[in-house]
Amino acid sequence: MVKTYEQGDTSVRKVASRFGVAKSFVQKLLSMKKTQGHLKPRQQTGVMKGELDQCETQLAAMVEQYPDATLLEYCEYWGTTYNHWVSTSTMCRALQKQKLTLKKRKVACGETALQAGFPP
Known part of the structure; x- marks a missing residue:
């Protein structure tokens, strides 16, 4: 143009x-x-920071203390302990950034499978 x-x-x-x-x-x-003198787009500035980026040690301690908890339970614990309520997706992203994985409940999965009629 x-x-x-x-x-x-x-x-x-x-x-x-x-x-x-x-x-x-x-x-x-x-x-x-x-x-x-040109029409090049400007460089993007700033970085989006997560809500829980500053809470690395507290998150690690929470996962170590409650390794069997679900994301929802982690969110409830975080809200009651620190009075900072977050969604499950926010909690999931924070745990993924720190490479903290959720332990799978083998017993609970087996019981659910038996109740649903699946063979062991």
């Missing part, structure tokens, strides 16, 4: 209608080209 306008013989309004954009968008691009 900028090249088309810079070739001359046309107005901002005609360039906008030719490319199907608003006149203000073409003006914005032209002013960016004039002030910055």
Whole structure:
């Protein structure tokens, strides 16, 4: 769009209608080209931090103390202990970042399978 306008013989309004954009968008691009000298996108800044990123030691202690707990139980424990309620997905991401895995309940799975009628 900028090249088309810079070739001359046309107005901002005609360039906008030719490319199907608003006149203000073409003006914005032209002013960016004039002030910055290019139209490259700006570099993204900042990093999204998780809610539990600062709680590494507490999370590790919780998992060590209760290795058989489910994500929901971890969330309830965290909310009652630290008065900071989080969702199961938040808890899961925090545990995955620290490479803390949940221990599988073999007994509970076997009992559930027997109750459902599955052979052992």
